[in-house]
Amino acid sequence: MSTIDQIVFGDNQFFGINHMSQDKAQQLAERFHDLDAIFSVYDAAIDAGLRAVMLNSNSRAAEICDRFRSNPSRYAGLSWYPSIPYPHKYANWVAEKGIVGTLNDVLFQKGRLSGIGKLAQGGLALMSMDIVRMMKMLVDAEMQMFDGLNIKVVFLQNIVTDLLLGLDTADIFREYCEHVRRKYGAMPGLITQNMPYLRNKLMEWGISGVVICSSINKIGYLMSPGVEAYKQALAENDPEAFPMMAMSTLASGAVPPKEAYDFVNSLNIQSVVFGASSRPHIEETIRLIK
Amino acid sequence: MSGGKIRVGIVGAGRMGITHYAIINSHPDVEVTAVAEPSSVMRLFLDKSVKAATYKDAETMFDKQALDAILLCTPPALNHGILTAAHRKGLHAFVEKPFLLSVREGEELAALFDGSRLVNQVGYVNRFNDVFVAVKRYLQAGLLGEILRFRSEMYSSTVVREEAGEGWRSSHANGGGATYEMASHAIDLINFLFGPPDKVAGSRLTHVFSKNVEDVVSSTFAYKSGCTGALYVNWSDASFRKPTNKLEVFGRRGKILADQHGLKLFLDHDDPERGFKRGWNTLYITDVFNSVPFYVRGVEFTAQLYHFIEKIKAAEDRRTMCSFADATATLAVIDEIFRDAAVIEKEMV
Numbered sequence: 086m087s088t089i090d091q092i093v094f095g096d097n098q099f100f101g102i103n104h105m106s107q108d109k110a111q112q113l114a115e116r117f118h119d120l121d122a123i124f125s126v127y128d129a130a131i132d133a134g135l136r137a138v139m140l141n142s143n144s145r146a147a148e149i150c151d152r153f154r155s156n157p158s159r160y161a162g163l164s165w166y167p168s169i170p171y172p173h174k175y176a177n178w179v180a181e182k183g184i185v186g187t188l189n190d191v192l193f194q195k196g197r198l199s200g201i202g203k204l205a206q207g208g209l210a211l212m213s214m215d216i217v218r219m220m221k222m223l224v225d226a227e228m229q230m231f232d233g234l235n236i237k238v239v240f241l242q243n244i245v246t247d248l249l250l251g252l253d254t255a256d257i258f259r260e261y262c263e264h265v266r267r268k269y270g271a272m273p274g275l276i277t278q279n280m281p282y283l284r285n286k287l288m289e290w291g292i293s294g295v296v297i298c299s300s301i302n303k304i305g306y307l308m309s310p311g312v313e314a315y316k317q318a319l320a321e322n323d324p325e326a327f328p329m330m331a332m333s334t335l336a337s338g339a340v341p342p343k344e345a346y347d348f349v350n351s352l353n354i355q356s357v358v359f360g361a362s363s364r365p366h367i368e369e370t371i372r373l374i375k
Numbered sequence: 376m377s378g379g380k381i382r383v384g385i386v387g388a389g390r391m392g393i394t395h396y397a398i399i400n401s402h403p404d405v406e407v408t409a410v411a412e413p414s415s416v417m418r419l420f421l422d423k424s425v426k427a428a429t430y431k432d433a434e435t436m437f438d439k440q441a442l443d444a445i446l447l448c449t450p451p452a453l454n455h456g457i458l459t460a461a462h463r464k465g466l467h468a469f470v471e472k473p474f475l476l477s478v479r480e481g482e483e484l485a486a487l488f489d490g491s492r493l494v495n496q497v498g499y500v501n502r503f504n505d506v507f508v509a510v511k512r513y514l515q516a517g518l519l520g521e522i523l524r525f526r527s528e529m530y531s532s533t534v535v536r537e538e539a540g541e542g543w544r545s546s547h548a549n550g551g552g553a554t555y556e557m558a559s560h561a562i563d564l565i566n567f568l569f570g571p572p573d574k575v576a577g578s579r580l581t582h583v584f585s586k587n588v589e590d591v592v593s594s595t596f597a598y599k600s601g602c603t604g605a606l607y608v609n610w611s612d613a614s615f616r617k618p619t620n621k622l623e624v625f626g627r628r629g630k631i632l633a634d635q636h637g638l639k640l641f642l643d644h645d646d647p648e649r650g651f652k653r654g655w656n657t658l659y660i661t662d663v664f665n666s667v668p669f670y671v672r673g674v675e676f677t678a679q680l681y682h683f684i685e686k687i688k689a690a691e692d693r694r695t696m697c698s699f700a701d702a703t704a705t706l707a708v709i710d711e712i713f714r715d716a717a718v719i720e721k722e723m724v
């Protein structure tokens with residue numbers, strides 16, 4: 086099993102995601118409207134020694150991937166940690182067309198995805214497909230933009246992971262993991278806000294070799310059911326079965342970096358994904374993570 | 376209840392039905408045993424991936440399955456019939472907003488369910504948002520003194536292209552439009568924090584992209600106490616990537632600016648009890664959040680469903696944070712807005 090990078094550079098800072106303040110999020114979105122601004126931050130991260138990138142398959146990811154591919158001499162050594170899907174795209178789609186209508190659009194309307202093309206639209210076509218094949222097609226559609234990059238882990242976004250987790254759909258998780266291993270030669274990854282619950286379920290289902298990425302901060306923000314359960318699950322965890330990656334370590338800024346990483350460093354955690362938008366912050370974070 | 380677990384049936388496995396299924400299924404005292412959903416594709420997906428039995432409609436589900444409670448997530452025009460049947464079966468009911476489309480039916484069902492001591496709740500989820508709950512606490516404690524003015528606003532980019540005018544969302548008769556679908560949340564928040572208005576005036580409904588329903592709604596709420604409030608809801612504002620709630624409350628002794636992520640408080644006095652200073656104070660969601668046992672879509676979505684289950688288990692007080700009666704009060708305000716808007720519209724031609 087390949088080991089995962091100890092530090093992974095994330096992307097929230099680029100896309101106006103800030104759980105704490107909408108104004109701050111908006112400022113960031115404006116600043117990173119320009120691809121050059123995004124790449125000056127990536128370059129700073131790479132100069133600081135980072136070699137791993139997590140990127141959500143959002144509306145700007147394709148152009149970002151293109152630029153990474155277009156300069157192989159500078160960017161060839163990077164490992165990729167894509168996360169799929171882009172939740173907002175589907176949220177609006179589902180709001181407009183319903184779940185079934187959305188599946189139809191994604192799977193059939195865009196002939197590029199399969200040989201089925203436009204011919205077989207509609208409920209009947211969906212009925213004739215098995216769920217597993219549908220899931221694989223959805224994954225492949227989202228993964229297209231990462232083509233040709235060195236993929237280490239493919240993460241499922243927490244909104245999808247946690248929905249399927251609540252529905253208790255063991256088979257879909259099992260097939261997802263297999264598909265990622267076979268088709269992408271990568272490790273399956275699951276982002277979650279319910280790490281202890283997910284870890285227990287995976288063990289119950291006999292699924293392992295999965296990277297689990299979850300919020301880890303000492304105030305327990307976005308950590309269900311709470312900090313103590315996380316600490317216990319981490320202490321018991323076998324990192325071979327479930328390499329653990331921490332995100333939201335600063336709890337959207339509520340915890341100062343030094344305190345935040347003292348906490349993370351004290352736990353049985355294999356990797357940290359963080360986002361920062363300036364060279365000093367990137368360098369400081371790298372210094373703090375042990 | 377069988378084996379101690381509360382047997383829950385989901386009616387309508389669309390967007391909300393599936394989300395609620397995932398949340399409630401995590402509850403250790405609950406078993407989701409059945410789903411009623413007319414779409415055969417959705418049933419096929421469920422049959423292959425979840426444990427619950429599926430039925431094509433609620434009546435068949437009620438006949439075939441012994442249940443304790445339902446989560447009703449169908450287009451609202453169907454809710455009255457399904458709830459009447461659920462009441463006959465003696466089932467507790469959680470219903471998505473806007474609950475119904477008629478005040479009279481709301482009153483009738485509130486009386487039926489309360490009369491039979493059946494737990495009844497409607498999905499006005501803001502009542503479980505940690506920030507808005509904190510606002511309510513501060514207002515009740517009199518932190519701002521007498522409340523004179525408020526604004527309740529919501530924005531999203533839900534409808535940002537011409538709509539074909541199809542589906543249940545495209546007519547008032549089926550519960551579509553920005554008022555039923557979105558403003559109902561902002562109106563309910565007003566009812567929750569300040570009580571229902573004594574008069575509704577100056578209401579306007581604006582079409583941007585939708586053919587048959589409004590995309591923007593605004594209104595003014597007047598109270599005999601002297602308080603006045605403004606409502607403004609726009610679901611066709613592409614500048615908002617995520618749905619956003621904004622609330623401003625102005626009182627004699629200070630004001631509050633709040634959204635789902637946090638609140639700012641300006642006071643003319645120190646408040647040592649809560650640790651607030653004179654002048655500006657800021658509270659982030661990270662300061663006021665409560666953890667929930669299982670997170671899917673937001674803390675408040677889990678909190679509201681766990682509250683429903685808690686009330687089913689309660690022997691004494693079964694009144695929920697958002698009862699059928701509460702949701703009926705919100706419907707009454709919506710009716711007033713439509714009536715008022717129609718009068719103004721007529722004067723404008």
Ligand SMILES: NC(=O)c1ccc[n+]([C@@H]2O[C@H](COP(=O)([O-])OP(=O)(O)OC[C@H]3O[C@@H](n4cnc5c(N)ncnc54)[C@H](O)[C@@H]3O)[C@@H](O)[C@H]2O)c1
Pocket residue numbers: 183184386387388389390391392411412413414417431432433448449450451453471472473474498499500555556
């Ligand atoms: N609280 C919130 O934030 C929130 C958000 C979105 C929607 N809602 C509310 O939830 C409700 C449902 O909205 P949605 O977005 O899930 O819509 P949807 O169209 O995705 O789902 C409705 C589902 O009900 C099914 N259905 C139709 N007739 C039925 C019947 N007779 N028996 C059983 N099922 C039937 C449909 O096939 C569909 O799957 C609405 O009242 C809406 O206002 C609330």
